[in-house]
Amino acid sequence: MxxxxxxxxELSIKELYALLQLRSEVFVVEQDCVYQDVDGKDQKAMHVLGYDDEELAAYTRLFKAGDYFDAASIGRVVVSPKHRRKDYGKEIMKASMEFAFDKQKDKNTIAFAKVEPLIKISAQVYLKKFYEDLGFKETGKRYLEDGIPHMEMMANR
Structure with a gap:
């Protein structure tokens, strides 16, 4: 990938359309969850796009500390249904985490954290093991978000 x-x-119109289409396909249609995906936050985010032969196969969006949570964060983690079982989820998350951690240690960026670099996510509960395998730990807060059970998780380098 x-x-x-x-x-x-930096996103082209074609890239933006593809990522919005993928997010809608999975989060709205597949998960049968009516919610406002186009939430006005994409403009602040960095977009991590994973391509399999020029087709968008996986995606995440990243925020620097303070733009979404108090720590850097990764959200809208999604893999296209036809590209699952290829470890693209782990691959896109590892790339996203590496980018987020690297930006936090770069003293020349506004994303620089003066404390140990952290990433905070709002994870769907059924994906707990997936995120734990990537180094995230549940912080104890569980809640419903758009009718789906979620939990707060954190990872550090």
């Missing part, structure tokens, strides 16, 4: 990381402004 080829990974591309872009700001909102």
């Amino acid at each position: 080829e990974i591309r990381i872009k700001s909102f402004e």
Whole structure:
């Protein structure tokens, strides 16, 4: 899988359409969850796109500390149904985590954290093991988000 990381402004119209289509296909249709996916936060995010032969196969969006949570965060983690079982979920998350951690230790960016670099996520509960395998730990807060059980998880380098 080829990974591309872009700001909102760097996305082409074709890329933006593909990522919104994938998010809608999985989060709205497959998970049968009516919610406002286009939430006005994409403009602040970095977008991690995973391509399999020029087709968008996996995606995440990243926020620096303070833009979504108090720590850097990764969200909208999604793998296309026809590209599952290829470990693309882990691959896109590892690339996302590496980028987020690297940005936090770069003193020349506004994302620099003065404490140990952290990543906070709002994870669907059924994916707990997936995220634990990537180094995330549940912080104890569980809640419903758009009718789906979620939990707060954190990872550090």
